[in-house]
Amino acid sequence: MIVKKIKEIIKNENYQAIFLAGHENEAVLKNIRYVSGFTGTSGYVFIGADFGYFISDFRYRDQAKNQVTDLDFIEIDTTIFDVINDLIKKHNVKLTAFDKKLFYSEYEKFDEELDSELVPLDNIIEKLRISKNENEIKLLQEACNITDRAFSHILDFIKPGMTEKQVERELKDYMLNEGADGAWDSFIVASGPRGAMPHGIASDKVIETGELVTLDIGCVYKGYTSDMTRTIAVGEVSDKLKEIYEVVKTAQQKGLDAAKAGITGKELDAVCRDYISSKGYKEQFKHGTGHGIGLDVHEAPYVSVRNENPLEEGACVSIEPGIYITGLGGVRIEDDIILTRNGCIVLNNSPKDLIKI
Structure with a gap:
């Protein structure tokens, strides 16, 4: 074909x-x-x-x-x-x-x-490659299923005193054991103030009580990738961190609610961006709201201010708004979705209420 x-x-x-x-x-x-x-x-x-x-x-x-x-x-x-x-x-x-x-x-x-x-x-x-066929969607779904299971597993694994790299290794090993062909070269495991780094790959930093930890993870299944982000709390976190978490969660849900074939990448980006800006965090959200996912973890189309083209039916994109505050930390929540004429199908099912471990 x-x-x-x-x-x-x-x-x-x-x-x-x-x-x-x-x-x-x-x-x-x-x-x-x-x-x-x-x-x-x-x-x-x-x-x-x-x-x-x-x-x-x-x-x-x-x-x-x-x-x-x-x-x-x-x-x-x-x-x-x-x-x-x-x-x-x-x-x-x-x-x-x-x-x-x-x-x-x-x-x-x-x-x-x-x-x-x-x-x-x-x-x-x-x-x-933008519009996925039925078989491609099945492979993307399984990659997301493996990622969801890995996230569920890591909630019981993470403890204060562990390093970010220890968490990364456990996630990768689990994904491979669950049937993934591979995982990304580097996961984002960003705890505490490092959460203000949108691409804060896992480091030797020790995870401490009272911190948020952002986990941006994914695997490859029969060539197709997944890309999911969740932010969790290690013990009790400050009211400010709880506030930005709720802002990001609401912005992400607004993006999911608005996502459908025909909306432009710029219009969909604005749904999340405008809400975050209305809450006073315009300067703390600088990256695009999402990107295409398929054989590459980052591919066309893009959900950003620069994409004025309508998004195609069958496209798989991420919705991943975030807020990043230097010296404090950050929050990002991300799902992979398939765009349909009437809305979208969310491929991830990991919980998005703030989880405290």
Whole structure:
């Protein structure tokens, strides 16, 4: 289905082929996975309006034949340049669009060796990735389910005196044991004053009684990611921290209530931002309200003041407003949602009332 859509797009473009070169390039390989289904670490895709090929070497022959169904497989016997040049000649390709995520050193080599002019590919594949199909939503849901279970588990694990890194390690181990393929490289575990750092990755800081702890966590399940944030209290916290928690919780719920296909990213961002501003915390909420989630944990579309485009039905986005006060701490609450015509489906089910451990 994806290959068919790409072929239809090419018919209306001035180039004759799209070339994805994914030799150990994670960003390009995710686009290749989306287009072809291939999950290996070295492969190439060459698609035109009336042809389509997946190319790799003998190491991935069996894997490619099992995973790739909509493209003809070619095994590299000489060099990738020879293979592509044969296809360029066979299909009379004068202009080839390449994935802009290609490493520059590789681009230079392909530009030198290929018998077709190379032009950068607009974000065609990234745009196709925005609206998730039924199978993608199932994978995203399971990634969120694992994350929810990990959060529930960590509530019984966290104790004053532990370091943030200890909490991070426990979360990652639990996710892997629950069936995740992997977890992010770094989780945000930000306690006390470090909670004022929106991207305060886990450190050696000791978690203390009377602090809030922000946990921004997620895993990968069959290629698809989750991204959830909850903020919890270790013992009794100050009235000020309780106040900002309630402001963020209400702002996040307002965002969920307003989320639906057709609203622009800017309009949805404003729902959360305007409420937080009305409570006096405009300067303490500077990041965007959300982002797309899929094969990447951060991808299009974006729920921010810069996105004036309508959000698509089937898009998976996060809603994650926050308040950050230097020297005191911070609060962020985040869910992953699927946009529908009439609203949204929330993929996370972890509680959002302030939990005291």
